[in-house]
Amino acid sequence: MPVDVSVTDGVAEITLNRPEARNAIDAEMRERLHEAWRRVGSDPEIRVALVTGAGTKAFCAGADLKRTMPPQESFAQLTFNSTRSQHLLTGMNTDKPIICAINGYAIGGGLEMALACDIRLASTNAELGLAEVRHGTIPGGGGTQHLPRAVPQSLAMQMLLTGDRINAAKALESGLVSEVETPEGLLPRAREMANRIARNGPLAVRAIKRVVREGMAMPLASALQFEQFVWGNLRDTEDRVEGRRAFAEGRVPQFKGR
């Protein structure tokens, strides 16, 4: 299968599995990814998602450049496809946190997928770039908007206009990724982080993702009001009571998500 999904202790691990094509996204992988993101969003047992690539060379080399494009895609069909391409990423708009373990090349749609995630970790051999301009097009999966929001605009424009890749060190320095690990250490680190998030209050975890993502698009005053509103909604939850009770009793809280 071009996409493997395994769920353990509330963590859904999604692996892009076409290493022979540097995990490039063809039509079948796109459909399986849609299914995976739908499962993450709908399965109450899943609290966190972790996405990575099979093999040691690439997270994802982007859209499959060898796929045959129908010669005369109607505009409606193109719109549908672009919508669905967008959906590959917007489908990730679950309110559950997604960690991306970038285990090698993340290019084009591969970097766009990583940019749609909440936490990005990279291995020392990773290289990240948006090559679309070299193919006579522009990123179609959110890259022109997410990259300048993730790194300084000058670096984003340099990457977009040249199609150049940056290495893991530059990605860390620019804040595109939050940590760099050895190839052997990347997945264990990502899994450890995912498991710690999965043990936190699930309502609070999802509220944090929502408040940050939606608040960033608001004026500061409105965003602070939004935070207060969401904080108030959590005040009377069983999880908040359990958190305080567990601290007082010196034990690990058992959150139920209500």
Ligand SMILES: CCCCCCCCCCCCC/C=C/C(=O)SCCNC(=O)CCNC(=O)[C@H](O)C(C)(C)COP(=O)(O)OP(=O)(O)OC[C@H]1O[C@@H](n2cnc3c(N)ncnc32)[C@H](O)[C@@H]1OP(=O)(O)O
């Ligand atoms: C209806 C279908 C829908 C499809 C999907 C739609 C949704 C997609 C998500 C949303 C996307 C929006 C728009 C996105 C656009 C893009 O992503 S454009 C593509 C951008 N990517 C690239 O330009 C990368 C091209 N590849 C490379 O530069 C290099 O391969 C590499 C990644 C740097 C790796 O180099 P190296 O390790 O030297 O390996 P290679 O020998 O080059 O490659 C190994 C084999 O893998 C094949 N391959 C690599 N990349 C792709 C690819 N993108 N598409 C198809 N195949 C790829 C390569 O051809 C080799 O194959 P073999 O020759 O058969 O061994």
